[in-house]
Amino acid sequence: MNAPIVRILDHEISRTITPQESGTSRGSRGIDNAAEITRALEAASFLNTPGNFALDLSLGSADYSEISLNSWSVRHRFLALEIYLRASVIALVEKVGLDTFDDSIVFATEGPTAVRAAAEKYIVDIRSLSRARRFVTASTSHVFLSIESGLYEEIKSFRSRLSKDDSIRFNDLMATAPNLEIDWAQLVAESNALAVLYNFSPYTDTGAVVASKRIRASGDTYDVIACSFAHRKKIDSTIDRIAAPYVASKQFLPMVPSWATWSAFKAYALKSSRIAQKNIDSGKKYEYLYTRAMWAPSHYAGLLLKKANPTLKWVAEFSDPLSLDVEGLPRGGAPLDDDFVTDLVKPIEESFGPIPMSERTIFALAELIAYAHADEIVFTNEHQKTTMLAHIYSDSLRARVAAKSLVSNHPTLPSEFYEAEQVDYSVDNSKINLAYFGEFYATRGLTEITTAIRMLPAEYRHLIRLHVFTNYIPVSGSGSRPRGMSAKAYNDLVDRAINGVGAHGIENQVTLNGSLPYLKFLAITKNFDYLLVNDARSGEHHEVNPYLPSKWSDYAGSAAKSWAFVEDGSSLSHKPATIHTPLGEVQAITRELHRIIIEKLGA
Numbered sequence: 273m274n275a276p277i278v279r280i281l282d283h284e285i286s287r288t289i290t291p292q293e294s295g296t297s298r299g300s301r302g303i304d305n306a307a308e309i310t311r312a313l314e315a316a317s318f319l320n321t322p323g324n325f326a327l328d329l330s331l332g333s334a335d336y337s338e339i340s341l342n343s344w345s346v347r348h349r350f351l352a353l354e355i356y357l358r359a360s361v362i363a364l365v366e367k368v369g370l371d372t373f374d375d376s377i378v379f380a381t382e383g384p385t386a387v388r389a390a391a392e393k394y395i396v397d398i399r400s401l402s403r404a405r406r407f408v409t410a411s412t413s414h415v416f417l418s419i420e421s422g423l424y425e426e427i428k429s430f431r432s433r434l435s436k437d438d439s440i441r442f443n444d445l446m447a448t449a450p451n452l453e454i455d456w457a458q459l460v461a462e463s464n465a466l467a468v469l470y471n472f473s474p475y476t477d478t479g480a481v482v483a484s485k486r487i488r489a490s491g492d493t494y495d496v497i498a499c500s501f502a503h504r505k506k507i508d509s510t511i512d513r514i515a516a517p518y519v520a521s522k523q524f525l526p527m528v529p530s531w532a533t534w535s536a537f538k539a540y541a542l543k544s545s546r547i548a549q550k551n552i553d554s555g556k557k558y559e560y561l562y563t564r565a566m567w568a569p570s571h572y573a574g575l576l577l578k579k580a581n582p583t584l585k586w587v588a589e590f591s592d593p594l595s596l597d598v599e600g601l602p603r604g605g606a607p608l609d610d611d612f613v614t615d616l617v618k619p620i621e622e623s624f625g626p627i628p629m630s631e632r633t634i635f636a637l638a639e640l641i642a643y644a645h646a647d648e649i650v651f652t653n654e655h656q657k658t659t660m661l662a663h664i665y666s667d668s669l670r671a672r673v674a675a676k677s678l679v680s681n682h683p684t685l686p687s688e689f690y691e692a693e694q695v696d697y698s699v700d701n702s703k704i705n706l707a708y709f710g711e712f713y714a715t716r717g718l719t720e721i722t723t724a725i726r727m728l729p730a731e732y733r734h735l736i737r738l739h740v741f742t743n744y745i746p747v748s749g750s751g752s753r754p755r756g757m758s759a760k761a762y763n764d765l766v767d768r769a770i771n772g773v774g775a776h777g778i779e780n781q782v783t784l785n786g787s788l789p790y791l792k793f794l795a796i797t798k799n800f801d802y803l804l805v806n807d808a809r810s811g812e813h814h815e816v817n818p819y820l821p822s823k824w825s826d827y828a829g830s831a832a833k834s835w836a837f838v839e840d841g842s843s844l845s846h847k848p849a850t851i852h853t854p855l856g857e858v859q860a861i862t863r864e865l866h867r868i869i870i871e872k873l874g875a
Contacts, residue, residue, distance in 0.1 A: 350400035353419055357407035387438050391445035394427050395452055402453055424458035431459070436491040443488075443517035448692035456516045463520035465492040466551070466558045468544050468574055470529070470567035472498035472522070473511035478822050479566045479591065481790055484515040485683040485825075486562070486589070493520050494562070495551060497544045499569070500524040503756045510693065510791035514685070523547065531567070532605065534634055538612055541572035548577055552584075560585035560647075568594055568638040575616065575641040588646035593660050593818055595636035598715050600813025604633025613637070620644045624666040631665055643669055649677040652820055653843040659818035682825035685794070690829060695788070695796040700737060704869055706835070707739045707800040709793060710823055712772025715809040719774035720837070724861035726777055735869050738782045739800065741793070744769050745784045752786070797830040801872065806837035807844050807855055817842035824849075835864075 401420055408416045431439055446454060471477045473484050487494055496519055525543055530536035552558065561584055563574035571588055578586045597603040607629045617627050620640055631640060642649060643664060651657040657679055664670040699705045708718055718740070725736050744765035745751035753762040775782040788796060797803055805824055810817040820843040827834045828847070836849035845852060851868075853860050 350397060350404060350419070350423075353416070354400065354404040354407065357404055357409075357412055357416070384438075384441065387434065387442050388445060390430060391442050391449075394423075394430075395446065395449045397423055398452060398454060421458070424455065428459050432461075440488065440491050444686055444688050447513045447517060448688040450692065450694070454516075456519075460517065460520050461493045463493045463495045463556065464559050465490070465494045465562060466548055466556075466560075466577075467494045467496045467562045468498075468548060468570050468577070469496060469562075469564055470499050470540065470569045471501060471505075472496055472524075473515065474507050474509050475501040475505040476508045476511070476787070476790075477501070477505060479564060481511055481514075482591065482682050482822055483564050484511055485685060486564070487515040487518050488685075489683045491518070492559070493518050495520055495548075495556070495558075496522045497547055497573075498522070498524050499529050499540055499544075500526050501529050502526075504529055504754070506754065506787075508789045510789040513692065513791065514689070529567075532634055534608055537569045537572055537634060540569045541576055544573045545576035545580070548573075549580055552581060558584060560587055562587045562589070563642075564589040564591065565594060565638060566591050568635055571638045571642045572616075575645055578645050585648070586642075586646045587648040587650065588642035589650035589652075590639070590642075590656070590660065591652055591822070593656065593663075594639050595631070595633070595663065596659070596814075596818075598713075598808055598819075599811035601811075602630065602633070602636075604635040607632040608634060608637065616641055620669075624669040624672075628665055640664075640669075643673045647676065649673055651677060651679050652681055652822075653818070654679050655816040655843050656818040656820070658816060659814065662815075681820065682822045684825045684829040687829065689791060690794045690798070690831070693789070693791040693795045695792045695799075697796055697799060699739070699799050702873070703735050703737045704802075704865070704872060705737050705739060705800045706802050706804055707741070707797070707832075708804045709741045709787075709797075709826075711742060711744075712769045713808070715811075716806055717772035717774070718804070719772065720856060720858050721804065721861060722774045722776075722778060722782070724858050724865055725781065727858065727862045728865060732866060732869055733778070734781070735873060736781055736865060738773075738775075739785065740769075740773055740782065741785045741787055742769050743787045745786055746770075749784055750786060794826060794830070797827070797832050800832050801868070802833050802835040802850065803827045803830060804835050804837070805844070805849070807839045807842050809855065810839060810842075817844075820844060837861075 401423060405416065405420075431442055434442060446452070467483070467487065469480075469483050471480045471483075473480050494515075502524075525540065525547075527540055527543070528536065548561075561574060561577055563570040563586070565571050565588075574586055574588060578584060595603060609632070613632065616637065617632065617640075621627055624644065627640065631637070639660065651660065657677060661670050661673055664673065706721070710716075712718075718738070722738070725733060725738070728736070744762065746766055747753065751766065753759065769784075773782060773784070787793075805821050805827055807817055807821070808819045810819065817839045824834075824836075824844060824847055827849075833850035835851040835853070836844050836847065837853050837855045838845035839855050851864055853864055
């Protein structure tokens with residue numbers, strides 16, 4: 273009997289050929305099947321492109337060995353496995369030896385060029401392995417699984433020799449490769465950090481996106497404990513690709529999420545901290561704990577864990593002021609008063625003095641517990657830090673926060689994430705195409721832009737197109753109401769979006785679109801001339817605008833130009849947007865529209 277042998281990585285596999293198969297001659301059914309498999313492999317692997325060698329299964333081992341030394345076999349190491357799994361009646365390949373690939377790339381671990389080359393090679397390997405998976409049978413599954421495991425071990429070993437920065441770069445290239453299914457569970461390192469995040473991917477929320485970007489930027493590996501937003505938020509699997517290489521485990525608690533209900537806050541804090549404590553008691557070695565607000569319940573869980581584990585470093589991030597609303601007025605409702613709250617405030621008052629009753633609210637306490645106990649406090653902009661510190665009731669507590677805090681803007685992802693997805697959305701390049709992504713609020717809308725468009729002379733006005741991407745658009749315009757949301761609540765939000773755009777009289781120049789998955793949003797930004805971002809009106813009770821729109825961090829990485837509508841002196845006003853226009857200055861907006869029309873389309 274004849275036994276073809278396939279050598280891949282450290283595995284040698286063979287299939288016994290029956291006498292009937294070994295007697296197959298050229299020109300028989302075996303040749304036809306070989307040609308069919310060859311064509312399929314060429315199409316799947318792009319081996320029929322210029323400079324590559326086509327694979328002829330009718331070649332003997334000597335001929336094949338000569339071909340296997342050529343460059344394409346280095347990039348398609350696992351074609352041999354696919355051949356093995358597919359060639360159920362082929363007896364013409366006596367030996368397929370792919371142990372001759374050039375492994376110098378694997379061990380050249382210095383510099384971005386080597387990292388990119390290795391990532392590209394492993395991307396091809398995983399794609400090839402994915403194709404082979406389709407032909408696995410019960411009798412060959414053990415062969416496939418052992419080789420798959422071997423490949424992932426090789427990748428993991430390679431990545432372990434990289435610096436943290438190079439490892440992040442390598443992960444980015446792998447995570448953003450199109451049409452690539454990676455089993456990150458086989459690549460993720462052992463967790464060294466814990467993240468308690470009320471909302472996390474794949475549920476759509478700005479906080480979930482920013483937390484994912486923070487985790488990626490750290491380069492550490494996390495166990496994540498979150499609250500399930502099932503039936504409350506849309507699922508966006510593209511967000512997962514940001515942090516997937518760094519999440520060892522992710523647990524969602526089956527609780528009804530709440531924005532400002534004390535019983536829900538307390539329930540999440542108690543349950544998530546108990547789960548995390550079990551991890552610690554079982555021997556998990558966490559270097560630090562990370563919590564983020566919005567949403568505020570995360571910080572309550574963080575405090576319970578910090579009290580139980582005083583040596584565990586606690587990093588607490590604030591995206592916006594919690595205790596003040598956008599107008600600068602107190603937020604949070606009635607003071608809290610139960611045994612749980614008493615336990616929270618007692619050590620703070622012992623160290624920093626009595627807490628005023630006005631500061632015992634659900635959001636104000638979320639600030640105070642982090643101020644008093646966190647080892648590192650992160651603000652997203654200087655004005656936010658200034659505003660929040662100014663409202664701390666105790667001078668000594670304010671001094672502690674000043675000493676423990678740092679300012680870090682929302683992270684911007686590298687260019688690979690902007691190319692990770694494809695979006696079929698056409699624009700008329702004979703027009704000026706403006707795009708707005710996000711929700712509408714009383715303090716943030718587009719009415720000044722649409723008013724400015726209407727103020728343009730008729731011969732210019734029709735040259736502007738405004739593309740709006742938002743969550744709540746009319747059902748008649750392809751919008752969809754989330755499960756669990758009443759028709760009235762949805763229609764109220766739709767009305768708010770329509771009023772926020774203010775397209776009356778120029779409806780044919782405004783296109784309302786549903787929100788896109790996050791990476792598709794990044795991809796589509798390059799289609800437009802200008803991306804619009806505006807400051808929230810901070811209100812007369814704020815001395816400075818404490819908000820920095822997270823959308824800026826997304827626009828900052830895009831190839832498109834950006835147009836910022838800013839309050840004087842705000843954090844956004846200091847960012848390198850292509851155009852800065854004072855918020856509310858309609859005539860200034862009209863002048864800029866006229867200028868960019870001439871700039872792009874001529875007089």
